[in-house]
Structure formats: C-alpha cells, structure tokens
Amino acid sequence: MKLATLRTPTGTAAVRVEDGKLVELGYRDVGELLRRGELSAAATMNGREYPLAGSDLAPVxxxxxxxxxxxxxxxxxxxxxxxxxxxxxxxxxxxxxxxxxxxxxxxxxxxxxxxxxxxxxxxxxxxxxxxxxxxxxxxxxxxxxxxxxxxxxxxxxxxxxxxxxxxxxxxxxxxxxxxxxxxxxxxxxxxxxxxxxxxxxxxxxxxxxxxxxxxxxxxxxxxxxxxxxxxxxxxxxxxxxxxxxxxxxxxxxxxxxxxxxxxxxxxxxxxxx
Structure with a gap:
C-alpha cells in the first residue's frame, strides 16, 4: 500500500495511491492517520478521488x-x-x-x-x-x-x-x-x-x-x-x-x-x- 499527503484547494488530505488515482481517506495528512491508528484501515477507506498525474504532493x-x-x-x-x-x-x-x-x-x-x-x-x-x-x-x-x-x-x-x-x-x-x-x-x-x-x-x-x-x-x-x-x-x-x-x-x-x-x-x- 502507498499513501501520500495531497495539497488541495481547501488544504491537505491523506490519500491512498492506486491505479493512477488518489483516494481521499478522511484525514488531514498521513501523520494524522498514523496518530489515529488507522494505517490498516486505510487499505479499504473510500472518499473523493483525484488523478495521480499532475498531483501536488506535500511532504508525506x-x-x-x-x-x-x-x-x-x-x-x-x-x-x-x-x-x-x-x-x-x-x-x-x-x-x-x-x-x-x-x-x-x-x-x-x-x-x-x-x-x-x-x-x-x-x-x-x-x-x-x-x-x-x-x-x-x-x-x-x-x-x-x-x-x-x-x-x-x-x-x-x-x-x-x-x-x-x-x-x-x-x-x-x-x-x-x-x-x-x-x-x-x-x-x-x-x-x-x-x-x-x-x-x-x-x-x-x-x-x-x-x-x-x-x-x-x-x-x-x-x-x-x-x-x-x-x-x-x-x-x-x-x-x-x-x-x-x-x-x-x-x-x-x-x-x-x-x-x-x-x-x-x-x-x-x-x-x-
């Protein structure tokens, strides 16, 4: 599994990387996701999707x-x-x-x-x-x-x-x-x-x-x-x-x-x- 922190027009978002897209996970960044103990659950979380190509990524x-x-x-x-x-x-x-x-x-x-x-x-x-x-x-x-x-x-x-x-x-x-x-x-x-x-x-x-x-x-x-x-x-x-x-x-x-x-x-x- 690959996770990233995406910059969006409304702030950053933790996302999962899969099949050329980024799937939002409901957390502000990957650090917050880890602090909430949600690493394993991130594999099946679903949310808004973004294209991976051209994405603006923050420090993970x-x-x-x-x-x-x-x-x-x-x-x-x-x-x-x-x-x-x-x-x-x-x-x-x-x-x-x-x-x-x-x-x-x-x-x-x-x-x-x-x-x-x-x-x-x-x-x-x-x-x-x-x-x-x-x-x-x-x-x-x-x-x-x-x-x-x-x-x-x-x-x-x-x-x-x-x-x-x-x-x-x-x-x-x-x-x-x-x-x-x-x-x-x-x-x-x-x-x-x-x-x-x-x-x-x-x-x-x-x-x-x-x-x-x-x-x-x-x-x-x-x-x-x-x-x-x-x-x-x-x-x-x-x-x-x-x-x-x-x-x-x-x-x-x-x-x-x-x-x-x-x-x-x-x-x-x-x-x-």
Missing amino acids: IPEPGKIVCVGLNYRTHILEMGRQLPEHPTLFAKYADALVGPYDDIALPPESGAVDWEGELALIIGATVRRARGETARAAIAGYTVMNDVTMRDFQYRTSQWLQGKTWEASTPLGPYLVTPEELSQDAWLRTFVDDVEVQAAPIADLVFDPVALVEYVSTITTLRPGDIIATGTPGGVGHARKPSTYLRAGATVRTRIDGVGEIVNRIVPETT
Missing part, C-alpha cells in the same frame, strides 16, 4: 514530532569520508520547517556556497514505542519513504556539531509516498542523479545499522511516536567527497529514487529574500 508527513537522522551509516560513504565503521549510530536532528514536498523547489540560501545532496531511505514510525526490541521494533515501522538530506557543508563543519548544516528551512524533500514494509525489497537500490548524471548508487543492504536496529537504538533514548521519521543515512557519492568538491548550483535538478518506494525530483533555485 508534513509535521513530524521528530526527525532523527543518521550520519555515516553506509559502508561506502564512511570509507569515502576517511572514517572507521562506527560502533554506534551517529545521530542528529532536523526540524519540520526543513521539509518540502517531493517535487518542490529547493532554494539555495545566499549564506552557503557548499550545498550538497544526500539521498536517503527514511522510515516512518507507526506505533508508540520505548526501548523496543526485535519484532516490536520491526512492527513499529509503518513504512518507508525517500528523503534528500540536503546539507550546507560550510555550515556543517563550522563546529563539531552538525545541526547548523542540516536543518536549513525548506531544504529537505520528503516523499512522495509512505510505502508499507512489505513493498520494500532488501535488494532495493538507492540512486541519486544531478541533471541526469548518476552520482549515488548503493543497495540499502549496505547500511551498517538497518531500520530495525535504528528503531531499537533511538527508542532507547526517547519515545518514538506515530509520524516520527528516522532518516537512515546516505551512501557514497556526495559532492563534498569528490575531488574537487562539487556542490549544487541554481538551475540543477536533483532526483533521488529507491526501488519500490518512489522518486523525488527537485529543481534548485536561488532563494528569494
């Missing part, structure tokens, strides 16, 4: 309570950055204001000259859990989506703390869908393209800490609730690690695709202040 979870991101979690990326494999996940946070829709523009802020791409698989929490283990952690995953953790590298490396480079407003596309776990193959690949040139390609099996391990770890620290997001990290191929370093410029188009999950497509534009 527009207002998550938490966005927990994992750095250095693909073996290839860790090695290209000249680091050792970690014993524990490297965590940082984003705020909901960083999110944009799966096909929205990404604005280049005038303060940064080192804006980088980081395609990622993100998981969406569907149950309230604390110190979850094993099957409890697995069952807490409502589904998966695509994210690009667009990063301002010059701000990220101003200090040893990454937050200031990671949560710029309107910088992080999320979507297009929540795809329930049975639709994600462990053989799936993540690929990122800049102007149709493939810059990242890796199997999600290359993750050092897989989604279940991340739910276990993060829920040890804090309660995870429906609609919370954990971004699992980016593979090798980021612009900062290239020789010379390469960054996003106005006019570029970035696409991130994960087999079985979907694709986000974002144009890079100058920020208008």
